[in-house]
Amino acid sequence: MRHTNRAVSTAVSAETIERELETGLGRPSDAVARYALGLGDDALILAQRLGEWIAHAPELEEDVALGNIGLDLLGHARSFLTYAGSAWEKSEDDLAYFRDEPEFTNHQLFERPNGDFAHTIARQLIASVYFDALYGRLTASSDPTLAAIAAKAAKEVAYHVDHSVQWVRRLGLGTDESHRRMQAGLDALWPFVDELFRPDAAIEVLGDVAVRPETLRDEFDRTVPAVIVESGLAVPAVAPAAGGGRAGVHTEVFGHLLAEMQVLARQHPGATW
Amino acid sequence: MDVTLAKDDERRVWALAATVCDPEVPVLTIEDLGVLRSVHVADRDGAPAVTVEITPTYSGCPAIDAMHDDIVTTLTDAGYDDVTVRTVLAPAWTTDWMSEAGKAKLEAFGIAPPAPRSAVHGGDGRVGLGLGIRCPHCGSLHTREVSHFGSTSCKALYVCQKCGEPFDHFKAH
Numbered sequence: 001m002r003h004t005n006r007a008v009s010t011a012v013s014a015e016t017i018e019r020e021l022e023t024g025l026g027r028p029s030d031a032v033a034r035y036a037l038g039l040g041d042d043a044l045i046l047a048q049r050l051g052e053w054i055a056h057a058p059e060l061e062e063d064v065a066l067g068n069i070g071l072d073l074l075g076h077a078r079s080f081l082t083y084a085g086s087a088w089e090k091s092e093d094d095l096a097y098f099r100d101e102p103e104f105t106n107h108q109l110f111e112r113p114n115g116d117f118a119h120t121i122a123r124q125l126i127a128s129v130y131f132d133a134l135y136g137r138l139t140a141s142s143d144p145t146l147a148a149i150a151a152k153a154a155k156e157v158a159y160h161v162d163h164s165v166q167w168v169r170r171l172g173l174g175t176d177e178s179h180r181r182m183q184a185g186l187d188a189l190w191p192f193v194d195e196l197f198r199p200d201a202a203i204e205v206l207g208d209v210a211v212r213p214e215t216l217r218d219e220f221d222r223t224v225p226a227v228i229v230e231s232g233l234a235v236p237a238v239a240p241a242a243g244g245g246r247a248g249v250h251t252e253v254f255g256h257l258l259a260e261m262q263v264l265a266r267q268h269p270g271a272t273w
Numbered sequence: 274m275d276v277t278l279a280k281d282d283e284r285r286v287w288a289l290a291a292t293v294c295d296p297e298v299p300v301l302t303i304e305d306l307g308v309l310r311s312v313h314v315a316d317r318d319g320a321p322a323v324t325v326e327i328t329p330t331y332s333g334c335p336a337i338d339a340m341h342d343d344i345v346t347t348l349t350d351a352g353y354d355d356v357t358v359r360t361v362l363a364p365a366w367t368t369d370w371m372s373e374a375g376k377a378k379l380e381a382f383g384i385a386p387p388a389p390r391s392a393v394h395g396g397d398g399r400v401g402l403g404l405g406i407r408c409p410h411c412g413s414l415h416t417r418e419v420s421h422f423g424s425t426s427c428k429a430l431y432v433c434q435k436c437g438e439p440f441d442h443f444k445a446h
Contacts, residue, residue, distance in 0.1 A: 061420035061430065068422040075332025079362065148363030152332050155365060155446055163421055 026086075032143060033087035034105075034202060035210050037095070038246055039134075040080030041106035044096060046127055047073035048261050049114055058117050065163060066120070072156040079149040097265035101255055102248035108241065109192035111254045115185060118171050118178065122185030124164040125224060130196050131157045133219040137211040146209065165227050172231030179232065186228065187236045194240030196220075202246075282314040282321055289351050290325050296339040297425050298443075300382040303327060303340055307370025310361060322355040323348060328366045330446070331426035368446050379443060380409045385416075385431065387445040406442050408433035418442075 028036060050070030057063040081092040109127065114120045135157055138150035171182040197217040203210045225235045243249070264271070290312060291304035303309040310326040325344055329337045341358045348356045368387035376386035385406050405414035413435035420430040421444075428441040 061422070064424070064430075065420055065422035068426055071333035071335075071426060072331060073333070075329075075334070079332065144363070148365075149332075152329075152362050152365045156331060159421060159444075 026145070028083060028087045028143070028145070030087055031202065031206060032146075032209055033084040035206060036080045036084040036146065038105045040077045040084055040095070041104050042110050043073040043080065043131075044077035045104070045106040045257065046110040046123075047071070047077060048257060049110065049112075049123075050120075052114055053120065062117070069124070069160050069163065072153075072160070075156075076149065076153045079152075083145050083149070093265065097262045101250055101258060104250065104254070104258070105246050105248060106250075107192070107195050107245040108243060108249075108251050109189065109196065109245075111245075111250060111257055112189060112192060113253050115188065116181055118181035119185035119188060121164055121167045121171065122182065122189050124160065125168050125227065126189060126193055126196075128157060128160040128164050129220055129223050130216065132161050133216040134211055137216070140208075141210065142208045168227055168233070169231045172228075172233045182231070183233050186233060187238065190236035190238050191241040192243075193220075195243035195245060198243065200246060283312050285351075286314055286323050286325070286348065286353065287312045289347055290344050293340060293343045293347055295336055296343075297336045298379070298382070298384065300378045301375050303344075305372050305375030305378060306330070307366065307368075307372070307375075308340065317355060320355060321353060322357075323353050324357045324359060326359050326361050328361050328364075330366050332362075334426050336425070366446075368443065371443075380407075383409050383440060384428070385409050385440060385442040387443045389445070406431055408436060408438065409440055410438045411436040416440075 047070040050066045050073065053066040053070075054063055057066055077096075078092050081095045085091055085095050109123065112123060114123075132154070135150040135154040139147055139154055141147040141150065168182060171178040173179070197213050197220070199212065199214045203212055228235050287309075290309055291302055293303050293309075295301045295303060295306055295308070298306075308327050308330065310328050312326075313324040315322045315324070325348075327337065327340060327344070337360055341360065344358050345356050369389060371387065379386040385408070388404050388406075406416050406418075407414055408416050408431075411433060413433055415434045416431050417434055418429060419432050419439065423430040423441050427443055427446070429444050430439065431442045432439045
């Protein structure tokens with residue numbers, strides 16, 4: 001079959017993973033699956049938040065843009081969750097719809113409420129640059145499935161970075177009101193930056209399968225503060241939040257997000273349309 | 274199965290699968306798009322077992338499910354009962370895989386085709402200049418991007434400043 005030299009020549013997909021599961025090959029270890037779960041949860045939860053903007057954005061183009069970005073993230077989440085679930089004989093839907101709050105391992109940044117448009121753009125700037133750095137590096141993972149998902153995602157996230165940077169400039173250098181709101185958004189979300197880059201013992205043991213979060217901080221610090229300053233804004237000087245998202249600790253808004261995301265699947269398990 | 278026969282079968286299956294169109298850009302076949310990646314015909318107890326590989330343009334592209342079903346229907350109608358369609362992520366799809374015929378069809382349909390990706394992203398250390406996107410209606414290069422994100426994941430929204438018409442541009446990716 002295709003397992004010799006997979007990294008170079010082959011194709012990786014949800015179906016591939018399912019087939020390999022049947023033969024007992026290609027299944028991630030529990031530790032790799034937990035890593036993929038965290039990445040999938042980050043993408044899933046931010047996708048859910050961005051979906052809330054549809055029909056509420058300040059202009060039609062932004063309805064479309066935020067919807068498109070959310071759709072890309074949902075695609076990444078589906079790939080990561082399918083891969084993670086294959087270790088535990090769970091589907092992507094089992095993981096998305098039938099876990100409870102403490103079982104979700106997303107960073108807290110991604111669950112924070114949308115706030116106003118500038119607040120969402122502040123979250124998008126932090127998130128997009130983080131994803132861009134992460135997927136750029138994960139493309140070189142020794143796990144071919146993670147590398148393939150990252151290679152696809154990296155191309156899409158580049159557009160998301162561009163979108164958020166352009167908006168931060170426009171809002172920061174726009175009117176007094178847009179400037180005030182953009183700064184308020186950054187101030188409110190900055191405490192959640194630190195958690196993205198904390199060393200994680202569960203990742204240390206994965207070697208070159210995973211990207212150690214603390215190694216991404218330099219790239220983030222080279223990019224984001226520069227965008228903030230050139231937009232006439234100030235890099236917030238605030239203490240980091242306690243964090244703990246990867247360990248299942250979430251902020252008070254998270255239960256409401258899950259309720260909305262999961263209610264249909266839980267009321268009608270197995271429903272299709 | 275005889276090797277030559279299998280090759281003939283693969284050519285036939287490719288030709289059939291290549292007739293399936295993108296549901297969101299119905300003038301383009303999945304072959305034009307470069308979404309159709311490979312066809313494999315194996316022998317399963319004397320009957321052909323077909324595997325078709327397609328690659329999504331974007332991770333969350335909803336059209337991939339429709340393409341999947343259309344390929345199965347097309348091949349089943351042609352007498353292939355054992356069909357597997359796999360959606361593969363690696364290597365990642367790029368607009369450079371779109372055929373020249375496909376780009377011409379896109380433009381005729383009113384969608385500005387993607388420029389070669391190398392011209393947009395450099396890639397060899399050189400910084401490429403973004404070329405003007407030509408209006409598919411009047412041919413003017415005096416156009417403006419309205420939004421990076423368009424009606425589907427793969428498109429951006431433009432407007433022509435000469436004829437005033439809005440149009441979609443298939444993003445180089």
